[in-house]
Amino acid sequence: MDMKQHCVKLSVQPSRGLVDEKFTVLVQNLLPGFQLTIHALHQCEDGHSWEAFAHYTADATSIVNVSQDPSLGGTYSGVEPMGLLWSLRPVPGSKTGLRWRKMNVQTPMGVTISVYQGHQTEGFLDQVLLASVVVERWYMAPGVRRVPITEGRLTATLFLPSGPGPFPGLLDLWGGGGKLVEYRAALLASHGIASLALDYLTAKITRETGKMVDNDYFETAYRVLEQHPQILGSRIAMLGLSFGASVTLRMAVYSQVVKLRCAVCISGSHVQPIDGPVEQINALFNKNIDKIHLDKDNQSILRDMLLPIPTDPSLKVDVGRLQCPLLLVVGEDDQNWPTYESAIDMREMMERAGNSHLLTVLSYKNTGHLIEPPFTPFVRASSFRTVTNPPFTMMVLWGGELVAHSLAQEDAWRKTLVFLRENLYGGMKHGALFSNL
């Protein structure tokens, strides 16, 4: 089939896109009935290789269009336009417990998409490669500016959208793993929201003083946004995942300084001791360590540490006092935090208080804890290093099932952006801003 080798044409549009943009993968000049495998390969920053693949058979049109044609098998099946990204998993022989995260957002994620002859499942390097292209996936849109922030002893990075502004602002918090994780803030800035990624567990100030930060640290971060000449001080939101959601709820309800236009809590809970510093949330976990149990694969399930949801009001944020719209994103198979139960309890509290019109809950079946931006490779469990002193590493079960979780990531992100847009930009219902998602 020598001629086939010369003729097969592979194209991916766009070749350079934002990480949450869809692409179209097209293979042309095939013979009807021709069997091929489309393969995606990515080498992450740690040097590990991730791959995905799918089997297709060309029909009479001699074209395979991944957005329209079904995969007959591989790391995903059926019609899945973005399956080559979200079904990426470590190549055979990789270390266990890997999780995919881009720490350097100034360079793109490079993915090599290739077409191989036949329905292959392994040993791709030895197969007949027909065509290959490189695709770039960016967290930062052109013109987005990355500004490290150290004022107020913060460890943070501000991402300003392209253009003169002013822009609405957002404080972005990740979870218990700590570190300064920038990619979601970079992506939000690419959508017109000036976003501050904040390290609050492993911040410089904590490394220097040994003490965990408190409410004033977050209030300082809020002020940095509020006072920035290119940010609209009255249009600031907060978005937190996991532990970050706990902080978000605490600030939204109790802080005299933080005045949020809206809040988003992903995979979080309102259960926390409300008197006392943020550190107490950690203490609560430490007290309940015996509630961690292992599944049959020796993966740690932490969700019971916060169960049952307490009835004592001093042990949970009084969401009945919330004055801004709140979006909760819940994975019903979250094995790490009891987000589903917490969401139910929060709704009850808000209904009793009469402010439940502010609440929107997005709840997804078979979806786990790590609800990331769309097309992020899914991991059901991964190696987790605590920020305790001394730190220890365990294999944590996040939960979720590949296809449902990936669909949930896409849906939740789209709805989160609509929620933020409506509350921060006000009045925009349709449009191009997020039309490619």
Add this chain to the structure above:
Amino acid sequence: MNLVRISRGILSSVYFTTRQLQVSGHKCLRLSHYTKHLKPWIHRGFSSMSHTGPPVVSVHPSRAMVDEAFKVQVENLPLGSPVTLHSVHQSEDKDYWEAFGHYFSDHRGTVSVADDLSCGGTYTGKEAMGLLWSMRPVPGSREGLRLRKLNVCIPQLVNISVYSGHVGGGFREQDPLASVLTERWYMAPGVRRIGIKEKGVRGTLFIPHGPGPFPGLLDMWGGGGGLLEYRAALLASHGYASMALEYFNSAEVNTAELELTYFETAFNIVRDHPQVMSDRVGLFGLSLGSIVSISLAAWSSVVKPRCCVCISGNHTYARGGTIGGVFNEFFKNLHKVRMDENNYEIWRGMGLPIPDDISQKVDVGKINCPILLVNGNDDQNCPTVESAEDMAQMMRAAGNEHLLTRLKYPDAGHLIEPPYSPHFRATKFLKDGQKVILLWGGTTKPHSDAQEDSWKKIFAFLEQNMYSSSDPRAKL
């Protein structure tokens, strides 16, 4: 509430951030960008009291190839209000190029450039890409400018802004409502760029990503000279291993002494590359590059091009001799140069009348590969259309006219560039060491349409001849 407005200089079209671009494992360039806001200003026009937030302008895709279309949209505008969409680009020579269109927002406060009509500006009507192809140097610029990307490893940056009202000029002195930066690339990810310096040949070879082998192209520009890589980079991004050849007005190559053998050697460098299909190498030229292509296709016993794409070329050159010799002949007709009302030089007369004497022309009857001619009816530099007509007659007489395809575009000029490139009607040119302004011709809108249409047809032609099976009649 306070409306504080500090007028400031131009939008940040000088723009820097640090990043490294990996091109298929080959480090292309570390480019430094840094953001420079000439003056910070505070614009509180959209304060906490307003119901809606600030307008947002967006471009999809935000990073695209230069020949890819984009969609420009503005949202969150006041309903039914007049606005101006504006684009600006600072070239590598530090000149500013701009375009703008006048619109009205609809009942939702949006403007979609791809769907709405511009009622004024540098373009009118429904023109999705008008903000690029209608660009021209900003008022006060030097005369006779031409926009050509020299560094193809980094993108062309274009800033798109929206202004309140129907603005006709003075964009630097006003604050836009919103703006966004977009990148336009000549090189797709994974394309490799290889400098060529062998056997006396100078050029740059671009290889597509993938296992190959690929069809190849020798890409030749015209009498402007130098080494222009941008079209070869784009061709490679479409799957053709392409070498941009340096042969004219070059510090590296003694043009006057060049004979056909130089081009034969260059062609063979492409043909012999391990990732190129040796029986599928074509020629791609514009102006002088087309003349070379036609000559090679007819006269060379050494190279056998698979096909030829000849933009704005002609065939009225006698065989043999050096390029220098060709030009000496050409300049014997200097008295036929006319000047237009702006004192721009019109050279097309120098090539007329087309001689009847076959020894004064390339013997196109000897061409035995498909050849595509792309010409503009308003070419003021070269009588390309007349020449194409004569070529057709010669080929008809010789029995190989079936190899010829002619595209001719009304009101298009000489410089038929890749799509969305601004129209260059008259630009500076070095003639015998002297700077003159040559009239290339064309009217902007039809010329831009010609650029778009011809590019599509060129690729269909290349696909047919370079990628398909050897017998074109087998394809239904």
